[in-house]
Amino acid sequence: MAEQSRNGDRPEKLSFWQRLMDNHFLLLFLGVVIPTVFYILWGIMEIANLPIAE
Amino acid sequence: MGQFRQCPDSGFFFDKSADRLMKANAVAGIVALLIAGVLALGVILTRWQSIHLLPADTFYTVLTAHGINGLIFWIIFFEIAVLYFASSTLLRCRLAAPKWAWAGFGLMLSGAIMNNIAVLSGKSSVMMTSYVPMQAQPHFYLGLILFAVGALIACFVFFGTLVIAKDEKTYEGSVPLVTFGALTAAIIAVFTIASGAIVLIPTFLWSIGYIAHIDAAMYRVIWWAFGHSSQQINVAAHVSIWYLIIGVLFGARPMSEKVSRFAFLLYILFLQLAAAHHILTDPGLSSEWKIFNTSYAMYLAVLASLIHGLTVPGSMEVAQRSKGLTKGLFEWLRKAPWGNPVFSGFFISLVVFGFIGGITGVVMGTEQINLIIHNTIYVPAHFHATVVVGTSLTFMALTYLLIPVLFRRQTFLPRVAQWQPYVFSAGMVTLILFQLGAGTLGVSRRHWDMGFSGATLSFDYAGTAYMMMAVSGVGGVLAVLGGGMFIVVAVGSLIFGKKLEPSAGFLQSFALAPLAPEVYDIEQPEILKRAEKLPVEEHGSSGFHAPGTFVLAMILLVCFVVYYFINWDYLSSVWPMS
Ligand code: HEM
Numbered sequence: 130m131a132e133q134s135r136n137g138d139r140p141e142k143l144s145f146w147q148r149l150m151d152n153h154f155l156l157l158f159l160g161v162v163i164p165t166v167f168y169i170l171w172g173i174m175e176i177a178n179l180p181i182a183e
Numbered sequence: 184m185g186q187f188r189q190c191p192d193s194g195f196f197f198d199k200s201a202d203r204l205m206k207a208n209a210v211a212g213i214v215a216l217l218i219a220g221v222l223a224l225g226v227i228l229t230r231w232q233s234i235h236l237l238p239a240d241t242f243y244t245v246l247t248a249h250g251i252n253g254l255i256f257w258i259i260f261f262e263i264a265v266l267y268f269a270s271s272t273l274l275r276c277r278l279a280a281p282k283w284a285w286a287g288f289g290l291m292l293s294g295a296i297m298n299n300i301a302v303l304s305g306k307s308s309v310m311m312t313s314y315v316p317m318q319a320q321p322h323f324y325l326g327l328i329l330f331a332v333g334a335l336i337a338c339f340v341f342f343g344t345l346v347i348a349k350d351e352k353t354y355e356g357s358v359p360l361v362t363f364g365a366l367t368a369a370i371i372a373v374f375t376i377a378s379g380a381i382v383l384i385p386t387f388l389w390s391i392g393y394i395a396h397i398d399a400a401m402y403r404v405i406w407w408a409f410g411h412s413s414q415q416i417n418v419a420a421h422v423s424i425w426y427l428i429i430g431v432l433f434g435a436r437p438m439s440e441k442v443s444r445f446a447f448l449l450y451i452l453f454l455q456l457a458a459a460h461h462i463l464t465d466p467g468l469s470s471e472w473k474i475f476n477t478s479y480a481m482y483l484a485v486l487a488s489l490i491h492g493l494t495v496p497g498s499m500e501v502a503q504r505s506k507g508l509t510k511g512l513f514e515w516l517r518k519a520p521w522g523n524p525v526f527s528g529f530f531i532s533l534v535v536f537g538f539i540g541g542i543t544g545v546v547m548g549t550e551q552i553n554l555i556i557h558n559t560i561y562v563p564a565h566f567h568a569t570v571v572v573g574t575s576l577t578f579m580a581l582t583y584l585l586i587p588v589l590f591r592r593q594t595f596l597p598r599v600a601q602w603q604p605y606v607f608s609a610g611m612v613t614l615i616l617f618q619l620g621a622g623t624l625g626v627s628r629r630h631w632d633m634g635f636s637g638a639t640l641s642f643d644y645a646g647t648a649y650m651m652m653a654v655s656g657v658g659g660v661l662a663v664l665g666g667g668m669f670i671v672v673a674v675g676s677l678i679f680g681k682k683l684e685p686s687a688g689f690l691q692s693f694a695l696a697p698l699a700p701e702v703y704d705i706e707q708p709e710i711l712k713r714a715e716k717l718p719v720e721e722h723g724s725s726g727f728h729a730p731g732t733f734v735l736a737m738i739l740l741v742c743f744v745v746y747y748f749i750n751w752d753y754l755s756s757v758w759p760m761s
């Protein structure tokens with residue numbers, strides 16, 4: 130087992146995209162922050178700025 | 184005694200606790216589907232105007248329960264099973280924190296029961312969207328909140344399993360594509376559930392009188408961050424299952440792993456923004472917000488779906504051609520195992536999702552032409568193409584695959600299983616096409632009486648609209664029958680199917696007891712090897728080796744362009760500009 134897994138991390142050059150996609154928690158961060166900013170926060174700000182009817 | 188068993192037929196490894204948890208979640212999902220399906224009959228027979236089965240208040244109760252059981256409980260329970268499969272089984276890793284996973288399941292189950300009690304009592308007929316200021320009973324919201332918390336725990340069990348697999352080096356290189364797709368689903372799920380909490384917790388407090396007022400416009404914006412994204416969990420999940428199924432049935436490898444992964448990445452980054460397409464007719468939000476979130480962002484996500492829609496059949500075509508099915512454009516497809524419900528279910532779901540779901544989705548997501556069909560029966564028609572024929576039929580196909588592998592039973596009534604995807608989809612496609620037509624004529628969704636009898640302000644629909652609703656009713660009844668066939672086969676197999684493993688008894692089928700301990704005879708499976716590089720990937724790029732798929736894609740494009748411009752033309756006649 131142990132030897133096999135050592136074979137597994139034979140050094141190799143990984144591209145930027147590959148490293149991004151292997152970083153699961155960075156993806157989680159992006160997948161939550163992007164819609165929170167562009168959809169929720171932006172949307173809520175627009176509604177909050179509406180004048181209230183008298 | 185070890186931790187894993189290996190399925191002798193498929194070679195998949197099952198961790199002892201993941202094994203039972205997958206069964207429990209899948210079974211709970213199927214029960215919810217049964218409820219949704221029985222209620223569907225009430226819905227469809229009421230919308231078929233000459234039958235007009237239920238009285239108004241019952242109709243809205245039934246419609247609320249139909250939507251929630253179908254869209255939320257069936258699909259999410261099943262998805263949790265898929266997440267555990269994609270992490271533990273595919274990565275050959277023990278499941279992280281099984282006690283937490285059971286706690287999550289318990290919360291989901293009690294939440295689902297609590298919510299159903301609230302709805303079926305008739306005092307919470309607020310539709311699945313539960314827009315304020317309509318108020319449901321407190322346990323309606325509380326049930327949904329418990330369900331969401333349970334699902335969130337399950338997502339973190341999934342993430343935890345990924346971490347363990349990496350630490351314990353159960354796989355080489357990157358996670359397999361199917362797991363990456365499931366990761367996409369789990370990421371979207373975290374955002375979905377967080378949004379659900381932001382909107383439902385205050386609403387719950389309002390229902391018990393703690394908060395005086397909830398702003399209706401705010402509610403809608405945040406609710407759809409939850410409601411739309413939850414559909415995108417489904418897309419990511421069923422696309423992953425498509426890749427799994429072509430791998431299992433044909434030994435197909437994605438034409439380019441890189442491209443498919445990139446398409447999932449586009450989902451993670453952009454798919455959720457398209458939630459704004461539900462708000463296109465709301466006042467109070469700027470066109471900039473609407474158009475940025477639908478057009479620009481949504482088209483990147485649509486691009487990703489087109490990539491999957493091309494590479495899934497393309498990869499299957501390449502695999503089939505390499506086995507010698509090279510005659511003409513379509514021998515690879517003609518000679519596919521059409522009698523195997525795993526295949527037929529998957530392929531029908533791919534075609535209907537792509538052609539009908541995809542094309543109508545883009546039309547509805549375009550700010551201007553959305554106006555033609557907003558809030559008409561066109562909308563349920565669209566999402567029955569995506570979430571019923573797309574997601575649900577894919578999950579049914581996966582169930583057929585899992586009956587022997589996970590439940591260790593032979594399929595009960597295989598002939599019924601063989602016909603099921605055809606009956607179900609024939610009924611559903613009829614329902615969909617005719618409701619798309621009726622919606623274009625303006626027939627409302629969620630409307631008990633299209634005849635407006637006794638209404639002060641009434642409206643006369645054209646006779647064709649009534650006719651179309653009737654034909655969709657016939658399709659709906661057929662679809663309910665097809666759904667029933669699935670339930671009979673699935674539940675029948677768990678109870679009466681021939682045992683492929685002596686200890687796979689009744690209790691084991693329903694996750695109430697574990698399989699015999701000696702079945703788990705493997706301490707840790709061998710490391711999951713990195714797949715050999717495909718020749719295509721080594722050369723960088725190469726020609727498209729799937730001419731049949733290319734032709735199908737061109738047909739899709741032509742259908743889309745024609746239909747899109749017909750809608751613009753129609754818009755110009757609805758709103759004369761001269
Ligand atoms: C088995 C056959 C099915 C039939 C005949 C059927 C029929 C219908 C019809 C006619 C409506 C629209 C009613 C209206 O707006 O007035 C509807 C709504 C809906 N259906 Fe289905 N359906 C079926 C299965 C499913 C399944 C499997 C799911 C979930 C995956 C589902 C999810 C929904 C949802 C979410 C709504 C919207 C409820 C709302 O507007 O609040 N349906 N169904």
Ligand SMILES: [Cu+2]
Nearest residue numbers: 411414457458
């Ligand atoms: Cu949506």
